[in-house]
Amino acid sequence: MKKKVGRPTKYTPEMITKGKVYLKAAIPENMDIPSVEGLSVYLGIGLRTLYDWGKKYKDFRTLLKEVKTKQKLCLMQIGIFGGKEINATIVALMLRVNHKMVETTKSDITSKGEKVLVMPSELIDKYGISQNSKNSSK
Secondary structure: OOOOOOOOOOOOOHHHHHHHHHHHHOOHHHOOOOOHHHHHHHHOOOHHHHHHHHHHOHHHHHHHHHHHHHHHHHHHHHHHHOOOOOOHHHHHHHHHHHHOOOOOOOOOOEEOOEEOOOOOHHHHHHHOOOHHHOOOOO
8 A cells, every 4th residue: 555645635626616716806907817826826826736736637627727718818808908007018928928829920922923932941852953943944
């Protein structure tokens, strides 16, 4: 029989209930944006432990997803509707870091109105294609 090592967990189903209370209170109108860090402080539990609980307990994993979803929604609404005290750079940074949202630009690569074929270097090497020979078949 193996002995358990370490402290007993502080996790109880009540943590989900407390987390739901945190989510209801953490709104921009209260000058609070929901975050996993905020949940950590509210529950008095370290971040590493919260993420471990998310791996171990399905209900807690769902709570963490709800926190991130609500955070994303709040940040998007703030970014769209703004306010005097809103820092758009910080909002953009949080959306980029926490939600993998990035600005993108699309470019049409053309040469004098003609489409240019861009060949990956591994194909050029494999088939011995010269980069200068792309228009030589005309």
